[in-house]
Amino acid sequence: MPADGGIGAPNKRREDVRFLTGKGRYTDDINVSGQAYVWFLRSNVAHGRINSVDTAAAQAMPGVIRVFTGADFEAVGGIPCGWQVTDRHGEPMQEPAHPVLAQGKVRHVGDPIAAVVAETVEQARDAAEAIEADIDELPAVVDMKAALEPGAPKVHDDLTGNLCYDWGFVEENREAVAKAFDAAAHVTTLELKNNRLIANAMEPRVAIGEYNSATGDHTLYTTSQNPHVIRLLMGAFVLGIPEHKLRVVAPDVGGGFGSKIFHYAEEAFCTFAAKEVNRPVKWTATRSEAFITDAHGRDHVTKIELALDADNNFTALRTETYANMGAYLSTFAPSVPTWLHGTLMAGNYRTPLIYVNVKAVFTNTVPVDAYRGAGRPEATFQLERVIDKAARELGVDPIALRRQNFITEFPYATPVAVEYDTGDYVATMDKLEEIADLAGFEARRAESAANGKLRGLGVNCYIEACGIAPSHLVGQLGARAGLYESATVRVNATGGLVVMTGSHSHGQGHETAFPQVVAEMIGIDPNMVEIVHGDTANTPMGMGTYGSRSLAVGGSAIVRATEKIINKAKKIAAHLMEASEGDIELRDGQFSVAGTDKSVAWGDVTLAAYVPHNYPLEEIEPGLEETAFYDPNNFTFPAGAYACEVEVDPDTGKVTIERFAAADDFGNIVNPMIVDGQVHGGLGQGIGQALLEQAVYDEDGQLITGSYMDYAMPRADDVPSYVVDHSCATPCTHNPLGVKGCGEAGAIGSPPAVVNAVVDALQRAGKDVTHIDMPLSPSRVWQAMNP
Amino acid sequence: MTKVSMTVNGQPVSGEVEGRTLLSTFLRDTLGLTGTHVGCDTGQCGACTIHVDGASVKSCNMLALEAEGAQVATIEGMSNADGSLGRIQQAFQDHHGLQCGFCTPGMVMAAAALLAEIPKPSEAEIRRYLSGNLCRCTGYHNIVKAILAASGQDVGAEYAA
Numbered sequence: 011m012p013a014d015g016g017i018g019a020p021n022k023r024r025e026d027v028r029f030l031t032g033k034g035r036y037t038d039d040i041n042v043s044g045q046a047y048v049w050f051l052r053s054n055v056a057h058g059r060i061n062s063v064d065t066a067a068a069q070a071m072p073g074v075i076r077v078f079t080g081a082d083f084e085a086v087g088g089i090p091c092g093w094q095v096t097d098r099h100g101e102p103m104q105e106p107a108h109p110v111l112a113q114g115k116v117r118h119v120g121d122p123i124a125a126v127v128a129e130t131v132e133q134a135r136d137a138a139e140a141i142e143a144d145i146d147e148l149p150a151v152v153d154m155k156a157a158l159e160p161g162a163p164k165v166h167d168d169l170t171g172n173l174c175y176d177w178g179f180v181e182e183n184r185e186a187v188a189k190a191f192d193a194a195a196h197v198t199t200l201e202l203k204n205n206r207l208i209a210n211a212m213e214p215r216v217a218i219g220e221y222n223s224a225t226g227d228h229t230l231y232t233t234s235q236n237p238h239v240i241r242l243l244m245g246a247f248v249l250g251i252p253e254h255k256l257r258v259v260a261p262d263v264g265g266g267f268g269s270k271i272f273h274y275a276e277e278a279f280c281t282f283a284a285k286e287v288n289r290p291v292k293w294t295a296t297r298s299e300a301f302i303t304d305a306h307g308r309d310h311v312t313k314i315e316l317a318l319d320a321d322n323n324f325t326a327l328r329t330e331t332y333a334n335m336g337a338y339l340s341t342f343a344p345s346v347p348t349w350l351h352g353t354l355m356a357g358n359y360r361t362p363l364i365y366v367n368v369k370a371v372f373t374n375t376v377p378v379d380a381y382r383g384a385g386r387p388e389a390t391f392q393l394e395r396v397i398d399k400a401a402r403e404l405g406v407d408p409i410a411l412r413r414q415n416f417i418t419e420f421p422y423a424t425p426v427a428v429e430y431d432t433g434d435y436v437a438t439m440d441k442l443e444e445i446a447d448l449a450g451f452e453a454r455r456a457e458s459a460a461n462g463k464l465r466g467l468g469v470n471c472y473i474e475a476c477g478i479a480p481s482h483l484v485g486q487l488g489a490r491a492g493l494y495e496s497a498t499v500r501v502n503a504t505g506g507l508v509v510m511t512g513s514h515s516h517g518q519g520h521e522t523a524f525p526q527v528v529a530e531m532i533g534i535d536p537n538m539v540e541i542v543h544g545d546t547a548n549t550p551m552g553m554g555t556y557g558s559r560s561l562a563v564g565g566s567a568i569v570r571a572t573e574k575i576i577n578k579a580k581k582i583a584a585h586l587m588e589a590s591e592g593d594i595e596l597r598d599g600q601f602s603v604a605g606t607d608k609s610v611a612w613g614d615v616t617l618a619a620y621v622p623h624n625y626p627l628e629e630i631e632p633g634l635e636e637t638a639f640y641d642p643n644n645f646t647f648p649a650g651a652y653a654c655e656v657e658v659d660p661d662t663g664k665v666t667i668e669r670f671a672a673a674d675d676f677g678n679i680v681n682p683m684i685v686d687g688q689v690h691g692g693l694g695q696g697i698g699q700a701l702l703e704q705a706v707y708d709e710d711g712q713l714i715t716g717s718y719m720d721y722a723m724p725r726a727d728d729v730p731s732y733v734v735d736h737s738c739a740t741p742c743t744h745n746p747l748g749v750k751g752c753g754e755a756g757a758i759g760s761p762p763a764v765v766n767a768v769v770d771a772l773q774r775a776g777k778d779v780t781h782i783d784m785p786l787s788p789s790r791v792w793q794a795m796n797p
Numbered sequence: 798m799t800k801v802s803m804t805v806n807g808q809p810v811s812g813e814v815e816g817r818t819l820l821s822t823f824l825r826d827t828l829g830l831t832g833t834h835v836g837c838d839t840g841q842c843g844a845c846t847i848h849v850d851g852a853s854v855k856s857c858n859m860l861a862l863e864a865e866g867a868q869v870a871t872i873e874g875m876s877n878a879d880g881s882l883g884r885i886q887q888a889f890q891d892h893h894g895l896q897c898g899f900c901t902p903g904m905v906m907a908a909a910a911l912l913a914e915i916p917k918p919s920e921a922e923i924r925r926y927l928s929g930n931l932c933r934c935t936g937y938h939n940i941v942k943a944i945l946a947a948s949g950q951d952v953g954a955e956y957a958a
């Protein structure tokens with residue numbers, strides 16, 4: 011462990027001090043002088059035709075500044091979708107309009123119908139209740155398969171049915187996969203659901219729009235993971251504001267998990283309304299509003315089939331998935347069940363032939379988009395469940411079956427279009443067996459049995475594609491954006507540095523980890539490095555934080571910019587020491603001339619850069635500030651193996667997690683403390699998905715689980731302490747830090763471990779149970795045990 | 798509007814509020830003490846946890862007027878007199894008991910109330926006591942560890958540099 015606080019040191023987080031003393035500055039903590047407040051009138055029906063919206067009474071209420079309806083937004087654009095998927099037949103997906111405020115129809119509970127801007131939030135809310143919206147309720151579609159039936163109610167009248175796209179991957183392999191199934195010695199089939207989730211970052215979304223009528227400048231403060239993306243989407247596609255007149259600020263953000271990637275209508279509303287009423291306009295979501303407006307996650311229904319030969323080698327894999335899009339296409343929704351899901355279906359295994367079919371469906375529910383892991387948890391869950399089922403059908407050890415089929419040589423080109431650069435799945439499985447003490451399982455099982463409890467063990471692997479991603483590749487796949495990251499490194503005259511990054515921290519600890527990288531490269535104290543992020547006015551155009559990309563892509567941009575700084579600083583040092591540039595070495599913040607005792611300090615060089623009296627002005631400019639944009643040439647592929655031990659109460663069906671161990675390969679580690687925390691958090695969410703969480707709609711499209719009373723969030727006494735290890739590191743081969751990303755692993759790898767463990771417990775107890783859909787509530791488990 | 802007066806972190810304060818104004822709103826909007834967070838509207842997330850007359854309460858579950866004359870403590874009053882982190886705050890930093898920080902003020906206030914009640918709680922007692930405080934980031938592991946450490950119990954020195 012380095013003592014200098016550089017790469018590999020568990021430095022304590024500097025951002026903690028403000029968060030622990032109540033001095034964080036979250037968006038709702040910001041109040042702009044003269045601000046008014048908006049309250050949205052939202053649809054309480056899932057599907058309806060808007061006949062009229064009478065705002066006269068509301069407009070006359072005390073404190074009301076203006077009431078807006080969909081008609082006010084006819085001249086601006088709709089909320090755009092950032093990814094176009096091409097279907098099996100080469101046709102573009104169906105892409106419906108998504109107005110800022112509903113026009114003509116409402117399509118999910120929570121769809122905004124009108125908005126009141128008033129002096130106080132109470133006045134806005136009171137007036138919203140006085141709006142008379144005459145809406146004819148229409149039959150709603152909630153179930154995906156029902157939505158595709160002929161004659162089903164159409165979510166969008168101008169589209170052909172409710173199918174967004176029918177995607178095949180790799181379409182050319184369809185026939186070959188079918189043949190492999192015909193030739194298989196054994197086929198295991200599993201039908202399952204990946205339950206619909208709600209991200210529930212603890213900070214509800216907030217937006218504040220501000221307009222300066224003297225300069226024509228707009229500012230939006232928003233709870234976002236990617237302020238530049240919001241600026242581009244909202245400016246260019248919705249409101250027609252050029253970037254130089256639009257500043258987007260995402261200050262301290264209280265968690266995101268994907269749900270704060272997307273451009274939401276409320277952001278566009280506040281920005282638009284601030285100019286219309288010439289007052290800053292603030293919106294703070296209530297939690298109840300968050301449940302019906304934040305993009306939901308997952309919600310796949312899948313049939314997966316695995317073909318094996320007589321020696322238990324995997325020979326082919328075939329899946330058919332229905333993926334819920336909700337009522338509109340959220341920013342990256344189409345990419346989640348396709349490119350973030352189909353490309354991961356090889357998992358950690360040599361399966362030569364794979365065919366993935368995904369039908370994305372519109373329903374009268376909240377839009378569904380990326381949630382921690384985004385597509386990769388869905389891929390991992392079905393694959394690791396079907397392998398477990400196959401092992402049980404064949405009577406072989408599930409770990410041995412996995413080991414037998416592991417990919418062991420790298421680079422490895424999968425049949426689903428990605429190339430794993432590096433990995434060691436045997437090593438992570440060996441490590442898992444050790445840290446999970448699998449050898450001691452039988453003894454623990456006997457002890458549980460003595461206490462009347464059924465103990466089970468679930469083990470699985472996962473792989474994910476992180477560090478999204480090479481721009482030229484995602485462009486071919488339909489992304490309407492590049493996916494590089496940026497950094498500007500500004501060195502001050504007295505030697506301190508400011509790093510302006512396009513990535514965004516909303517819990518990941520960038521302010522602590524990024525300086526470790528710079529400090530390591532220059533050989534200085536990380537406290538000399540400050541990180542600036544979250545404001546388009548003072549950071550270079552960047553794509554933000556999601557897909558575990560901050561360090562792999564954003565960190566690499568910082569490395570590139572710092573390299574440019576060091577190269578220039580060496581030129582200055584060479585001049586100061588009258589030596590040749592090629593002989594200059596930088597170590598521990600000192601520049602020296604190789605083979606001599608001449609040296610100058612970092613601070614001497616930085617001062618010379620800004621006070622260039624003795625300086626090679628004919629060769630280089632004064633100053634020391636560099637920008638780099640880093641575009642990766644591949645995804646990174648973190649992978650690992652997880653083990654879960656559960657106890658099932660045979661009388662109630664209640665499942666408790668007794669032990670959970672995670673062995674991950676994240677490549678190189680910059681701050682192991684932060685990495686542990688990321689894994690813990692992912693595990694908490696994955697266990698939540700497996701045991702507790704589910705967004706439930708009734709057949710009329712009412713969200714039954716619309717508050718913390720009904721949506722079961724994991725609480726401290728629902729989860730165990732975790733054993734985590736990331737010592738099996740195969741560094742990424744194509745980014746300068748050798749890092750892979752760790753933010754999503756826990757959420758991807760843990761749900762199958764939990765379900766495998768519960769099925770194991772029940773089968774050991776002689777129950778004929780092969781699968782239970784998540785969440786594994788006591789009633790579901792009890793019913794599975796007592797059919 | 799009605800006048801309400803109370804003592805917050807040792808300072809006498811007062812302000813005009815509506816009958817329906819929540820104590821959390823009064824702290825945040827009238828007093829500018831934005832360390833107290835609001836994460837829900839059903840009294841279930843615990844982000845708004847403060848102390849009123851020594852007891853842990855959810856400030857979104859109480860009207861400002863109900864705190865008339867009370868002694869109120871918030872996260873802003875938890876540091877040592879010299880401004881350094883208090884014992885529980887320091888343990889949260891040392892053991893990485895926070896990520897985005899949004900639940901953190903409520904967690905620290907709940908932990909302080911727990912340790913006042915049970916000076917050396919077991920892991921199970923901590924987990925049970927925190928069941929009214931949601932954290933979406935940490936998986937609770939390091940929060941539990943931080944509270945064990947703050948109570949003077951040995952949690953190993955995993956992150957000691």
Ligand code: FES
Nearest residue numbers: 840841842843857
């Ligand atoms: S804001 Fe008080 S409990 Fe959630």
Ligand code: FES
Nearest residue numbers: 896900932933934
């Ligand atoms: S640290 Fe983010 S919610 Fe707890």
